[in-house]
Amino acid sequence: MDAGTYVLKIYRGTPGKQYWEQFEFKRNYSANVISALMEIQKRPVNRKGEITTPVAWEQGCLEEVCGSCSMLINGKPRQACTALIEEYIRDTGSNVIALAPFTKFPLIRDLCVNRDSMFQALVKIRGWISVDGTEDQGEFGQPISQEVQQAMYVLSTCMTCGCCSESCPQVNHRSEFMGPAAMSQIRYFNTNPTGKLEKSERLRVATGQEGIAGCGNAQNCVRVCPKGIPLTESLSLIGREATKQALKDLIGLPDA
Ligand code: SF4
Ligand code: SF4
Ligand code: FES
Known part of the structure; x- marks a missing residue:
């Protein structure tokens, strides 16, 4: 993979029909998980170049106060709004970051749970x-x-x-x-x-x-x-x- 890019690997779908889909982005020092998801929303094209549906997620405050954007990032529960992409790349040495919905709550769709x-x-x-x-x-x-x-x-x-x-x-x-x-x-x-x-x-x-x-x-x-x-x-x-x-x-x- 080009060192100037990173990939979000997202476990998405509805109950019983979940699948992984990858999206590739240009690296940007200030990007966080929510800003990357917003890019997908603007241009829902996956890594294979296929047009897909925008990923669904929840957000509110964007400053780690409301808790609504919580999800599994590289398998660990946390808020997406304060999850900086560059920190993940630095800490893991990998340009691939996995996003998945919580598992202890009923799945609604993609990264949204109830x-x-x-x-x-x-x-x-x-x-x-x-x-x-x-x-x-x-x-x-x-x-x-x-x-x-x-x-x-x-x-x-x-x-x-x-x-x-x-x-x-x-x-x-x-x-x-x-x-x-x-x-x-x-x-x-x-x-x-x-x-x-x-x-x-x-x-x-x-x-x-x-x-x-x-x-x-x-x-x-x-x-x-x-x-x-x-x-x-x-x-x-x-x-x-x-x-x-x-x-x-x-x-x-x-x-x-
Ligand atoms: S992890 Fe649990 S106790 Fe901590 S803020 Fe979230 S819901 Fe509250
Ligand atoms: S069992 Fe659950 S609630 Fe109790 S200490 Fe462990 S993680 Fe916390
Ligand atoms: S949007 Fe409120 S905690 Fe992330």
Whole structure:
């Protein structure tokens, strides 16, 4: 292959009809995976010179905040919008980069998958703070220390991208485990002083079929989270709290 070019090898198609298709591009120092996909959109011609259909993918923020462009790049889950082509060529020594859709979510088409299960999990864990009047009290509202704010901030950066679930061996079609992101969000909402009002209900979700018992502690999730969320720390904390909640429920103690 000409050293001045690179190839995207894309696993595309619809459920049950997936195939690889290659596209060749001129190297450009600032190109990322999304800008390359946009070039295909403008001129959908594959490496064999055949006219083909444009590749489908999702994007939103283009700055690694929304999580919608997540896919497998050279087999690893990450966001396409911040994946620089030149970095891949430098790191792998190869001018061929493979793109594929996530495998733990239902395939829609090409690089698009349906991540609804991530959002449904947020509904199940009550991923919100109920209005209790303190939000209108300004400086007289519930104080949150700087330390707790800092701990909460990193948890709040979760963008439901699904990289953690994609890498987790325990998230599969045989398991009901809702994945590490939802468990970490239980920690986030339970840390908020107002969120604590629904702490027990969230922990009951963590003790259920889809909850923390599904985690096998493989720790893949924490290694791939693009936001550096301390997922394994959240998982062990929720594991301990869920056990306490189950004991409280067993002996009939009221919610705090
Ligand atoms: S925890 Fe990290 S990897 Fe998982 S969905 Fe949130 S941002 Fe993505
Ligand atoms: S620790 Fe392992 S098993 Fe548990 S959620 Fe993370 S990747 Fe999955
Ligand atoms: S487009 Fe939002 S994270 Fe990539």
